[in-house]
Amino acid sequence: MHFGPHLLLAALEGLVTSAVLALTALGLSLVFGVMRVVNVAHGELFMLGAVLAWAISTAISGHPALGFLAALVLAPLIVGLIALVAERLVLRRLNYNPEATIVATIGMLYIIQQLALTFYGPEARPVEAPFSYRILLPWFGYSGYKLSIIAASALLLVATWFVLTRTKIGLVMRATQYDSETAQAFGIPVDRVYAGVFALGAMLAAVAAVLIVPISQAHYLMGQDPLLLSFIVVIIGGLGSLRGTVVAAVLIGLSDGIISVFFSPTLAKIIATLLVAMVLVFRPQGLFGTASR
Amino acid sequence: MTDKNGFFDLSKTGLTRRTALKGLAAGAGLAVAPGFVRYSQAQSSAPIKIGFQCHRTGIGAAYGRWYERTTAAAVKAINEAGGINGRPVEVIIEDDGTDPGRGAEVVGKFATQHKTDIVYGTLFSHVVIGSAPAAGEAKMPYFVVSEGHHVASTKLNRYVFQPGITDVKSQIQAMAPWIAANAGKKVTQIFPDFAFGYDHRDYLPPALKAQGAEVIAQIAIPPTESSFTKYFPQIPAETEVIYHVMVGPAVLTFVKELGEFYGSNRPQLFGFIDSLEATDINSPGLEFLDGSHFWEGSPRYAQPDDSAAQKAYRAAVGIDDNGAAVGDPKDVSTAAHMFGCWETLYVVKKAMEDAGYKGPEDRAKLVEATEALTEFAEGPEHPQGPKTFNGKIHQCFGIQNISKVEGGRLNVVHKTKIEDGLYEPEGDYTTQPL
Numbered sequence: 001m002h003f004g005p006h007l008l009l010a011a012l013e014g015l016v017t018s019a020v021l022a023l024t025a026l027g028l029s030l031v032f033g034v035m036r037v038v039n040v041a042h043g044e045l046f047m048l049g050a051v052l053a054w055a056i057s058t059a060i061s062g063h064p065a066l067g068f069l070a071a072l073v074l075a076p077l078i079v080g081l082i083a084l085v086a087e088r089l090v091l092r093r094l095n096y097n098p099e100a101t102i103v104a105t106i107g108m109l110y111i112i113q114q115l116a117l118t119f120y121g122p123e124a125r126p127v128e129a130p131f132s133y134r135i136l137l138p139w140f141g142y143s144g145y146k147l148s149i150i151a152a153s154a155l156l157l158v159a160t161w162f163v164l165t166r167t168k169i170g171l172v173m174r175a176t177q178y179d180s181e182t183a184q185a186f187g188i189p190v191d192r193v194y195a196g197v198f199a200l201g202a203m204l205a206a207v208a209a210v211l212i213v214p215i216s217q218a219h220y221l222m223g224q225d226p227l228l229l230s231f232i233v234v235i236i237g238g239l240g241s242l243r244g245t246v247v248a249a250v251l252i253g254l255s256d257g258i259i260s261v262f263f264s265p266t267l268a269k270i271i272a273t274l275l276v277a278m279v280l281v282f283r284p285q286g287l288f289g290t291a292s293r
Numbered sequence: 294m295t296d297k298n299g300f301f302d303l304s305k306t307g308l309t310r311r312t313a314l315k316g317l318a319a320g321a322g323l324a325v326a327p328g329f330v331r332y333s334q335a336q337s338s339a340p341i342k343i344g345f346q347c348h349r350t351g352i353g354a355a356y357g358r359w360y361e362r363t364t365a366a367a368v369k370a371i372n373e374a375g376g377i378n379g380r381p382v383e384v385i386i387e388d389d390g391t392d393p394g395r396g397a398e399v400v401g402k403f404a405t406q407h408k409t410d411i412v413y414g415t416l417f418s419h420v421v422i423g424s425a426p427a428a429g430e431a432k433m434p435y436f437v438v439s440e441g442h443h444v445a446s447t448k449l450n451r452y453v454f455q456p457g458i459t460d461v462k463s464q465i466q467a468m469a470p471w472i473a474a475n476a477g478k479k480v481t482q483i484f485p486d487f488a489f490g491y492d493h494r495d496y497l498p499p500a501l502k503a504q505g506a507e508v509i510a511q512i513a514i515p516p517t518e519s520s521f522t523k524y525f526p527q528i529p530a531e532t533e534v535i536y537h538v539m540v541g542p543a544v545l546t547f548v549k550e551l552g553e554f555y556g557s558n559r560p561q562l563f564g565f566i567d568s569l570e571a572t573d574i575n576s577p578g579l580e581f582l583d584g585s586h587f588w589e590g591s592p593r594y595a596q597p598d599d600s601a602a603q604k605a606y607r608a609a610v611g612i613d614d615n616g617a618a619v620g621d622p623k624d625v626s627t628a629a630h631m632f633g634c635w636e637t638l639y640v641v642k643k644a645m646e647d648a649g650y651k652g653p654e655d656r657a658k659l660v661e662a663t664e665a666l667t668e669f670a671e672g673p674e675h676p677q678g679p680k681t682f683n684g685k686i687h688q689c690f691g692i693q694n695i696s697k698v699e700g701g702r703l704n705v706v707h708k709t710k711i712e713d714g715l716y717e718p719e720g721d722y723t724t725q726p727l
Contacts, residue, residue: 126576
C-alpha cells in the first residue's frame with residue numbers, strides 16, 4: 001500500500017482510539033480533579049458498560065439499532081447508579097482519603113471483575129453495530145460505524161465541556177475542584193457534588209464502552225487496557241484538565257495508530273509509556289495541568 | 294546396661310491422662326485430615342482420578358467450556374461401559390485461567406493435593422509449555438489436547454503426551470499441497486504472537502516451498518489484541534492467499550475487520566478454524582467469508598458421509614447438525630478440536646488397561662504402555678478417523694479436513710491422508726529416564 005492511503009488508515013484508526021480514550025480518560029480525570037480520588041476501578045466500570053450493552057441489546061429484539069440505542073442510554077445510567085452506590089458505601093466512609101480510596105478502588109476492581117465473570121461468563125460476546133455501512137475508499141474499505149464513533153465522541157465531549165463551563169452544575173463542580181472547603185462554606189453541598197462527579201465519571205467510561213463494543217466485543221477482562229491508557233492520558237494531559245485530557249487522548253491515540261501501523265503496536269506502547277516518564281520528570285503537573293496548590 | 298534416667302520406665306516419664314488424650318487426638322486428626330488417603334482397599338474399587346486442567350476462564354474460555362462438555366460425555370460413556378480396569382473414572386477440574394504460571398500450579402495441585410492418577414486436557418500451547426516441567430518433576434503423566442508441535446518437538450519431557458489430536462507441523466505439511474494447488478502461490482500469514490502461532494510461522498514456509506509456493510509476508514499479532522485493521526496494510530498487494538489463524542476473545546473482530554478492509558475484492562482466504570471456533574459463521578459481518586476455506590480437525594457441520602461413530606459421538610457430546618449445542622443454536626462448539634478430548638480419554642483407557650494400571654505407583658508403567666501404542670482404528674472410540682501414534686515423540690497423526698464456506702455452512706471438500714502429514718522425528722522421548 002502506498003504511503004498516502006497507509007497514513008490515512010493509520011490516522012483513522014488512531015482517531016477511533018482517541019475518541020474512545022478521550023471519553024474514558026475524561027471520566028478518570030474528572031473524578032481525580034474534583035474528588036482527588038484515583039479510581040483504579042475505572043476500567044471495570046468501562047467493562048461493565050460493555051457487558052450491560054450486550055445484555056440490553058440481546059434483550060431487545062428487532063432492528064439492531066434499537067437494541068444499540070437502548071444500550072447507549074440505559075447502560076451508562078445503570079453504571080452511573082452502581083458508581084453512586086459504591087461512592088456512598090465505600091468512598092464516602094473513607095472520607096475520600098487519597099491513600100485509602102486507592103486501596104478501596106482496587107478492591108472494587110476485583111469485585112466488579114469477578115462478578116462479571118460469575119454472572120456474564122468468560123466468553124467474548126459481540127454486540128451488533130446499529131448499521132453496517134462500509135465506506136469504500138479507492139485503496140481500502142473502512143467501517144462507517146467506526147467513523148460515527150469519532151463523531152459521537154466529539155459530541156459527547158462538547159456536551160461535557162458545555163456542562164462544565166456554561167451551567168450552574170459545572171460551576172459548582174469547578175468551585176468544589178478549586179477549593180472544597182471554601183465551596184462548602186458558601187453552601188455548596190460538597191458531598192452531593194462528589195457523588196454526582198463519581199457517577200458522571202463512571203457514565204463517561206460506560207458510554208465509551210458502549211460505543212466501542214460493536215467493534216471489539218464485550219469480555220470480562222476488557223477493562224485493563226483502557227485503564228492503563230486512561231492513566232497515561234490523564235498524566236500527560238494534566239489531572240483535572242478537560243482540555244489537556246482531550247489533547248493528550250488525541251496525541252496518544254494518533255501516535256498509537258500511526259506507530260502501530262508503520263512499525264509495531266508494542267513500540268507504540270513503549271513510546272507512550274516513555275512519554276509519561278518524560279512528562280513526570282519535566283512537567284509533573286502535565287501539559288495543561290496547573291501546579292498543585 | 295541400667296536405665297539410669299528411667300527412659301524405659303513408664304512410671305517415670307509421666308505419661309499423664311492429658312498427654313495420652315492429646316496424642317490420641319492428634320493421631321485421629323491426622324487420619325481424617327484431607328490428603329491422608331487410606332489405600333488399603335482403593336485398588337479394587339476406588340475411582341481412577343483424572344485431573345482436568347481446564348481453561349474455564351481467560352482467553353481460552355470458549356474452548357474450555359466445550360472441552361469440559363466433551364470430557365463429561367466421554368467419561369460418562371466409559372463409565373457406562375464398565376470404567377477402566379473395572380474402576381469408575383472420576384474427573385477433577387481445576388481452572389488454569391489459560392495462564393502458564395497458573396497452569397504449573399494446577400499440575401502441582403493435582404499431584405500433591407488431589408493425588409490424581411494423570412493430568413489431562415490442556416489446549417493452549419503456552420499453558421502446556423508452562424505446565425510440562427511441573428508434570429515431569431512430579432512424574433505425572435500429562436495428556437494434552439493442544440494441537441501445538443511442542444510435544445512432538447521432543448523439547449518437553451517423557452511424561453507429556455498428545456495422543457488425541459495431530460500437531461500443527463503435521464497438519465500444515467498435509468495441507469500445503471492443497472493450498473498451493475487450489476488457493477494460490479503467494480501466501481501472507483497472519484498468526485498469534487506466541488508459541489502456537491510460531492508453529493505456523495516456522496512450518497508453513499518450508500511446507501509451501503516444497504510445493505512451489507512461497508510465504509511473502511508474516512504478520513504476528515499479540516494474542517490480547519482487540520483491533521486489527523492497523524495490521525492489514527502490511528499485507529502485500531500481490532498476495533494471492535491470506536493464511537490466517539487467530540485465537541482468543543477477539544477472533545470475531547479479526548475476521549469482521551478483514552471483511553471491512555477488503556470487501557468482496559479480497560485475496561483467497563485459507564484459515565484455521567481457530568480463527569472462528571465457537572463463533573457462528575453466519576454472524577453479521579462474516580458474509581465475505583463465503584467461498585473461503587478452513588482447516589477443520591473434525592467438521593463442525595454434519596457431513597453427508599459421516600460415519601455411524603461420528604454421529605454417535607456428536608449425539609453424546611450434544612451438538613446438532615450445525616455444530617451448536619442441542620437446544621441453543623447460539624452456543625457454537627469448538628468441534629474442530631474437542632474431539633481430541635474424547636479420543637485422548639480412550640487412549641488413556643487403552644494404555645491403563647495394557648499397563649494393568651493400579652494406582653499412582655504404576656505411572657511409569659502407564660508411560661511405557663502409552664509409548665507402546667501404534668495405531669488407533671476409526672470407530673466409536675476414535676470418531677474423527679484412524680490415527681497412527683509415534684511412541685518416540687508421543688504424538689498421533691490423523692487425517693485433516695479442508696472445508697469450504699458455502700451457503701452459510703462448512704462443507705468438507707478435501708480430506709488429507711495420514712501419510713501426507715508424517716515427518717522425520719526430531720528426537721526420542723523413550724531415551725529419557727522415567
